[in-house]
Amino acid sequence: xxxxxxxxxxxxxxxxxxxxxxxxxxxxxxxxxxxxxxxxxxxxxxxxxxxxxxxxxxxxxxxxxxxxxxxxxxxxxxxxxxxxxxxxxxxxxxxxxxxxxxxxxxxxxxxxxxxxxxxxxxxxxxxxxxxxxxxxxxxxxxxxxxxxxxxxxxxxxxxxxxxxxxxxxxxxxxxxxxxxxxxxxxxxxxxxxxxxxxxxxxxxxxxxxxxxxxxxxxxxxxxxxxxxxxxxxxxxxxxxxxxxxxxxxxxxxxxxxxxxxxxxxxxxxxxxxxxxxxxxxxxxxxxxxxxxxxxxxxxxxxxxxxxxxxxxxxxxxxxxxxxxxxxxxxxxxxxxxxxxxxxxxxxxxxxxxxxxxxx
Numbered sequence: 417x418x419x420x421x422x423x424x425x426x427x428x429x430x431x432x433x434x435x436x437x438x439x440x441x442x443x444x445x446x447x448x449x450x451x452x453x454x455x456x457x458x459x460x461x462x463x464x465x466x467x468x469x470x471x472x473x474x475x476x477x478x479x480x481x482x483x484x485x486x487x488x489x490x491x492x493x494x495x496x497x498x499x500x501x502x503x504x505x506x507x508x509x510x511x512x513x514x515x516x517x518x519x520x521x522x523x524x525x526x527x528x529x530x531x532x533x534x535x536x537x538x539x540x541x542x543x544x545x546x547x548x549x550x551x552x553x554x555x556x557x558x559x560x561x562x563x564x565x566x567x568x569x570x571x572x573x574x575x576x577x578x579x580x581x582x583x584x585x586x587x588x589x590x591x592x593x594x595x596x597x598x599x600x601x602x603x604x605x606x607x608x609x610x611x612x613x614x615x616x617x618x619x620x621x622x623x624x625x626x627x628x629x630x631x632x633x634x635x636x637x638x639x640x641x642x643x644x645x646x647x648x649x650x651x652x653x654x655x656x657x658x659x660x661x662x663x664x665x666x667x668x669x670x671x672x673x674x675x676x677x678x679x680x681x682x683x684x685x686x687x688x689x690x691x692x693x694x695x696x697x698x699x700x701x702x703x704x705x706x707x708x709x710x711x712x713x714x715x716x717x718x719x720x721x722x723x724x725x726x727x728x729x730x731x732x733x734x735x736x737x738x739x740x741x742x743x744x745x746x747x748x749x750x751x752x753x754x755x756x757x758x759x760x761x762x763x764x765x766x767x768x769x770x771x772x773x774x775x
Contacts, residue, residue, distance in 0.1 A: 444594055445708040446601045451700035453611060458685070458692040462524035462533055465695040469521075471602060471702035474595050474713055476522035477720055478587060479515065483522075485717045489724040491515045495580045501731045502572035507565050511573035514581035514745060516588060518599050521702075527678065529607060530694035531619055531633045531685030538678035542671070543640045574740035581743060583727050591719035594712055598705050605701045606694065615693040622684035628677060633690065640677050644670040 459465035466472045473483040481490055491513065499508035517523070526533045526545050537545055562573060588596060606612060616632050623630055630636035641647035644666035666674065685691050706713065 444598050444601070444705070444712055446598075446605075446705070447708065448605055448701050448704045450609060451611075451697055453693060453696035453700065455689045456692045456696040458533060458689060459695055460533075462526055462528060462530065462691075462695075465691075465699075466522065466524055469695075469699045469702045470706040471598065472522055474706075474716070475518040475599055477518075477592060477595065477717065478584070478724075479517035480522060486721045486724065489721055491517075491580050491584055494583060494724070494727060495576055497728060498576035498579050498731055498735070499572055502575065502735050504565075504569040504572045507569040507573070510562055510565060511569070511576060512562065512742075513577050514584060516584050518592075518596065521599055521602065527633065527637050527681065529612075529616075529632065529634045530691040531688075532678055532681040533685065533691050535679060535682040535686070538682040539675060542675040542678040543637050544644075544646055544674075571740040572735075574742050575735055575738045578738050578741075578743045579727075579731070579734050581745065583723075587720060587723060591716055591723055594709075595716055598709065602698070602701050602705055606698045609697045609701075611693055612697050615688055615690045618688040619684050619690045622688055623680060626680045626684070628680060633681065633685070636677065636681060640674045644674050 459468075473480075473485050476483040477485055478489070478491055481488065481492070492515070495511070495513040496505065496508040499505050499511060504511075526537050527543055532538050562570060565573070619633060620631055623636065628636065630639065638647060646666065665671070
């Protein structure tokens, strides 16, 4: 899924996914053949669909605890190791940390360019359904506010926040740069696919018959989130559709309206097979990308794992030299966060976990 072109990423020769010789290609092989998928059954959930697709483990590298490529080598684990090395491992769960992860191809909400999967879920949550993914952004708030921790723990938390942020940004510029490029290429291929476009038109016509005007499922979702004041701001530390901050929820009338829209979305998704077509098309493009770029992907995994191991060894030195003042990401500086225009979910989301307790 070519998800998040708004992200500014430096593609370095040292990444191993972009060759450094005059005769080699400048980036990953993006040649694809348009698939013919017919009307496949819709998956049980968006996450279930992603979990079966070829590129998902690579998109989740560094964020997913069970990607099968570098299990356990995550930003969350690095944060915990840093706090432990600082002598405050018991406070790791109450300390914020920065994480930028590929979203859309590794983790998904029930609603997206594929429509809304699950009428029962739509009726219960609407467009603010909780995520069932295991990425850093679904970890939830800490049990103890950071400000209530001892001064030493707060200082350690600041240092570790900056350590993880620097490592995270460095990987997106090196070992993960080619994966990010593929992520973006895949997204554009999916949203430009003739079969998906046709299914989207059918979905839009179905919604119009039920009183909703929207050119596509992403647009509808954004409209509904805007209407209830739940559209996530850039750099806020949450993902679209995530549980809102307590006290900031919609009114009862607004909530009923967005629930009704979500149920209609889910019904039209089912009747037009939008989700079935979307994920079948995406699965085909993902397999083509992985097959064409397997060596480059293997190299990227090796480079990420090596960088992670080096970072663990460097933690004692980094804790001596890194500032304890939180170096918060500048809104918009690191990602195309929020949601992209129609049918383009964010490939990279800048998040501060847990954002609500960042001093």
